[in-house]
Amino acid sequence: MGEHLSVSTGELDGFEGLHHAVKGSHVDVMQLERGKLRGTLSHVGIGDFSLSIGTFNVGVRTQRIATDDKLIIGMLLGARSRVTHWAFDMQPADVLVIPPAVEHDGVFQSASAYAAIRFDLAEVPAIFGGEPRLSDAETWQEKNHFRANDAIGMTAADRLPQIVSYLAQHPGALSDSSAEFWKRTIIDCVTATVVTSLxxxxxxxxxxxxxxxxxxxxxxxxxxxxxxxxxxxxxxxxxxxxxxxxxxxxxxxxxxxxxxxxxxxxxxxxxxxxxxxxxxxxxxxxxxxxxxxxxxxxxxxxxxxxxxxxxxxxxxx
The missing domain is CATH 1.10.10.60 (Homeodomain-like)
Incomplete structure (x- = not known):
């Protein structure tokens, strides 16, 4: 089971730790606010699927150029000040779609927390098979922003760090089928905002x-x-x-x-x-x-x- 599910969590000591803000990707980071950057970074891996959650205490600018065919769907979990991705102004629990091979540009003006899932476009039909409007991979080929439903979005934003904590405490306790269930639960938390926007x-x-x-x-x-x-x-x-x-x-x-x-x-x-x-x-x-x-x-x-x-x-x- 250990090869199927992996959980890691650690402390950030400087902005360089955010180079791997999303598991499997490299992000260029520039610190914007004064002060020592502190925070945490956690990754959950289930097969080729990953969930990354990060928190940090000062503003940063992030840039990423994708080098693979993975889709990234991110959620802003919390922010002390303004957060923008491309031209989208983000609010807590909002969801951001970063298509494969698309450059990403984000600005966090102060302390923030985020979550991001990363998986193959080939998995989209299996994940969204019941929603024809979402099950076509072409739907995810353009960058997009979904405004959160207050109740549903914040519930999901609160739950994601809890899931990481649960799995980190019991990394070897899950069967393959249970790990698949948790994977779907994580995806559901992040994409509930997308589904309710339809x-x-x-x-x-x-x-x-x-x-x-x-x-x-x-x-x-x-x-x-x-x-x-x-x-x-x-x-x-x-x-x-x-x-x-x-x-x-x-x-x-x-x-x-x-x-x-x-x-x-x-x-x-x-x-x-x-x-x-x-x-x-x-x-x-x-x-x-x-x-x-x-x-x-x-x-x-x-x-x-x-x-x-x-x-x-x-x-x-």
Whole structure:
């Protein structure tokens, strides 16, 4: 598993550390504000996919000329002053698209924090298969800026550093399928702003809600016990998020994200019931099923089953 998932985090001691602000890329950096640049830089690698998160305390100017065919999608996590990329004025949680082989020019006038994911254009159809407007690689060939939805964007901006922290604490605890789930979760955080920027897709034929839900459940059954992200379902079944949401609300009275969370909680309950306390831990099982914030996971679990996960594990014989 160690070859599949890698996590590194370190302290910045000078602007030179930002030369590798995005894993796999080289960035030219010039310091703009006076003072010793301090900060942190973290990288998560899952196969050829990477997430980079950086924070720094003084203003810098960044320039990058791509030398490969990787797509970079960035999010501004926070900023004390003005941030511009090309001609785009950025606000916290805004998303920036940097196409392959396109020069990037950014100015951070003061302390800032950012996140950036980097992956092959060839992965776009699999990631956005349920959104035809996004699944075409040509869509990502032009630089672009997406203004964040206040609620969704800031939730994602807050969650990304937490995910890095979770994975850094348990670098060897994930199976390949769990690592793939976390990869989709990271991509979902960064690109949620892009998806919510699309106009409604109410045109066209919508399959009956019950049939659509049955198709999803058949897919989940075939997946077995591994965690399945909602973006995987949309991509594999060629469904938009809105179509999926409407169908699940009609059938179950809850959205697909909540439904999938309940399914993962049920899988954890069964695993804990069948395990011995000395053979596994609640933390290991939760991470395998895509739960990183263990306090919130425990609340979800207790609300659904009326007991804490540690109690379920303790009941195992």
């Amino acid at each position: 106009p409604p897709d109410d045109f066209g034929h919508l399959p009956s809600a019950m049939k659509l839900v049955r198709d999803v459940e058949d897919y989940l059954h075939a997946a077995g016990t591994r965690p399945v992200h909602v973006s995987e379902i949309c991509a594999m079944l060629r469904l938009s998020r809105r179509s999926l949401h409407r169908a699940f609300h009609e059938v179950f009275g809850m959205g697909p994200v909540t439904f999938l969370r309940h399914k993962r909680l049920c899988a954890i309950h069964s695993i804990l019931r069948e395990s011995r306390p000395g053979d596994t831990t609640v933390t290991e099982v939760a991470l395998q099923q895509g739960f990183g914030e263990l306090g919130r996971f425990s609340q979800y679990y207790r609300l659904l089953f009326g007991e804490y996960p540690s109690q379920t594990l303790g009941y195992a014989v």
